[in-house]
Amino acid sequence: MKKLKKIIFIKILLLFLLTLFNSCSNNNIEKETIILAKTKISSLDITIGDNIIYEVKIISKKEIDYKFEDISFDERASQTRIIEVENETKNIGNYKERIIKYRIGFYDIGRFVIFPFKIAYEYNNQYKELNGDDINILVNSFSDGEILPPLKSTLSIPMTKYFWIIILMSAIVLSAIIILILFIIKYLKKKFKEKAIIKEDEEALNDLKNIDYKIYFNENKFAEYYFELTFIFKRYLTKRFLFNIEDMTTSEINQLFDKKEFKKSDYIINMLKNSDYVKFAKQIPKIETMQKDYDFCKDYIIENGNLYNALKIEEKEKKIRLKKLKRLKRKKKDIIGIIKN
Known part of the structure; x- marks a missing residue:
């Protein structure tokens, strides 16, 4: 029982001391302080090969968010290097403390300038800056050219x-x-x-862009024109409607159209027959006919689109029809129920 009382007493005492320490720490910081920065440097006068510790301590209110812009060096930055940076943060009552320690090395003699850090923050909707001071470091050569100090770091081979x-x-x-x-x-x-x-309609339209009926007409390449035009159009029909129209003759396509319903099938058959006369009988078409056939193929492809979109539209239409059928069935059931009652 006595041991338990001692333990409780010790805990209360420690809690009291901790509270007292925090209150003392808070008292060291002025109540009006928003953000405060202090610096400490290990030495301003060193020998080449040595390094310094440059410490920045920032104390700020907990609700203040600030941006810390790092230190920099003068034009001799290539002969200066930040070897190590340590960051430490802790809370002090209503304030937070951040300690940044730089270990800096110098690789030439003379005077070096460390440009100050900058702290930017907003308080009461006002932008404010807090700047440090320039630090001048004097780096000396060895006092005795015959005796070298111990090496501070490994040498590269x-x-x-x-x-x-x-x-x-x-x-x-x-x-x-x-x-x-x-x-x-x-x-x-x-x-x-x-x-x-790339879908079949995009593919066909892209291929049609490469055909200029005026050039073919001026160069008397009538057969070549209709070979290209009918090949593109028949390949599109094959992919769009899933019939092997691409490998069919005009008469076979005509038989297919008799069995299956195709939009503007009469014009398609007439165009294919006339193109056969041009391709195989060397008939010379008019430029107006060449343009008309080209425009027909282009408009037909745009109007009928691709199989993927057509199937999606068909699927939507099926769903709409099914919904309508379900509604009709429900109405019939309701009517039958009313009649029975």
């Missing part, structure tokens, strides 16, 4: 010329392989996408 050539060639070969693989993947994706996306 210079590699032979052949080693770097091998590394460079390996990197080039590896990059070439990666680029080739990416190119192949992109090419395959493109081909697959083209096959998946």
